[in-house]
Amino acid sequence: MDRALELARRGPAHGPNPRVGCVLLAGGVPDGSPARVLGEGWHRGAGTAHAEVAALADAAARGHDVRGATAVVTLEPCAHTGRTGPCAHALADAGVAHVVHAVEDPNPAAAGGAAALRARGVRVTSGVRAAEAAELLRVWATAAARGTPYVTLKTATSLDGRVAARDGTSRWVTGPQARAHAHAVRAAVDAVAVTTGTVLADDPALTARRPDGSLVDHQPLRVVVGRRDVPAAARLRGAGGPLLHVRSHAVADLLAAVAAREVRHLLVEGGPALATALLAADAVDELHAYLAPVVLGAGPAAVGDLGVSTLAAAPRLRTARVERLGDDVLLVARREPAPAVAPAAATAPIEGDS
Template sequence: MSFTPAEQAAMTRALVLAATPGVPMVADTRRVGCVLLADDGSTVAEGHHRGPGTLHAEADALARAGEAARGTTAVVTLEPCNHTGRTGPCTDALVAAGVRRVVYAEPDANPVAAGGRARLESAGIEVEAGLMATAAEALAAVYRLAQREQRPFVTWKFATTLDGRSAAADGTSRWISSAAARRDTHRLRALCDTMLVGAGTVEVDDPLLTVRDDHDRPLEPARQPLRAVMGERDLDPAKRVFNADAETVHLRTRDPRRALAELFARDRQHVFLEGGPTLAAAFFQAGLVDEIVVYVAPLLLGAGRSAVADLGITTIAEAFRPEVTDVTVLDPSPADGAAGEQPNIRLTLRPATPARVHQQKEH
């Protein structure tokens, strides 16, 4: 395999495009980015997939390039598809546009869409694969799990003080995390297609559960994740979660697996779990948490609501030890205007496999 510096830079850019926030995916779609390069290594056009029924990344870039696409190199995060689904085959579009070379990161594991490389090579297009494959595979982790497990990928997010509290003794909790942490939370929300909380959280906290910008303005409804409320009790329709800012569904069950099945049936592939500690513990104990994001604030309360509910662990030997995959310090911005606000830390962790969780509970 031989890749030019321009192709490597283009793949880095294509991965960024693929992860564009505010583009919720559904169960059978992928995040894909594409950059078209001229012979001198300059960028001709860029494109990315914006959700089901929209142009695929390659078609998006080709449409923006027009006739300038002829003779270019298409750098794509995923092997171009070779089938007709909601849109036509990207392979045919690349051939018709006169693209000279295609570089992609990872092969398409979907047997329905596979065969892109063979189709391109049969048309005389030079093809190279494997550039930044590991990064592309990480980007596709949500999609892969959803397809394998036939349920949405679950990211559990919570904020905590140094002593493990999510609220003070009087119930106040709004400013546990910093403004920078709250901005980062909205960035992560925008990468998911579903926000999930319990009915109790809706009754007590009355959250909006929308993705909002730096000025606390919600994105337009078409770019909002689905808001899902889980629980059997009736809820006041005047609660903010039922407003027109985004679509909302009430899942009338207390069973995490059943809730995920209902969401998968609605074509959801990535759930952002922001419910209270009891709901999160239920998902965790069922082995249905795939990623944990924790915002740690430099605060001590000494009392108040625990950030995590009882997990059934009674001895240190049974302690849950997730793998830390990222540690990021979130520094305050001068625009925050909060005198003395200190950095928060974001921990991203990969939990044990469901089998490991069940073994721990059995010991």
């Protein structure tokens, strides 16, 4: 299973499908003889072969017979036909005798593979390396289970929580290492969102770039929230990912619009109005707080009034990690467990942006 997880990590973090790895073994479990690898595979993205089918193809290319083999998979094999056929049927048709998977598929449309395998006489074992697989699949599994994207909110602030100085200057609060890290995050998500206010004030490109300024291969969907038009000359209309304009002030409309585009991971970068609305709606799963060692004393804050009147009522996240980036610090905090349903307060308006 460790090898299957290693293979799974080769797949893209972005896209509507999970990162899955599969190893086909002869011997070993359950007869105790030395295990021998027959084939390996991983999912390379939507529209390509799933990990199980890729492993079967690899075994065939090596000239190995997989009848009676054990398939070790990081995720329960799917039982539905989408862009590709059901993996549970492919394994059973190939004569695989035992399937070991780490976690169950949380996607209602694809779940049921274990039952389908058992119905075909295939032995199924689950829960091996479950914690490791769940962490690898955390973003995708959260979005697949509840039907709305996993939301990561990014802030880049001074030590006193300001996103800009009194005169509005904000380039750059954080240093080059922090900005390079933020671009790496953009390259791993499906979409990045800002408000029309941010577009008009900062004219961002919302592209994922290398340190030399060139564009990486994967560019996220660029999402603008608000009713005002995006200027014809805006950098958002230049090279990069496609542009989606959500002409609404409702968090629910934003989440629905990006979910309809198969967005599993939404990165929100600005501005304070959108950050406040998402937090008020309890719609943020993860917070990336970039902190620069500078004190401004005045200027706009990263988050507005959330209606918290006492400390005990403030929402608390769990610190997942802290990382130094040059002179800056990144704090990653998460809600755990992530909510299994879309936020009930997702009708919260995005105030202050029209």
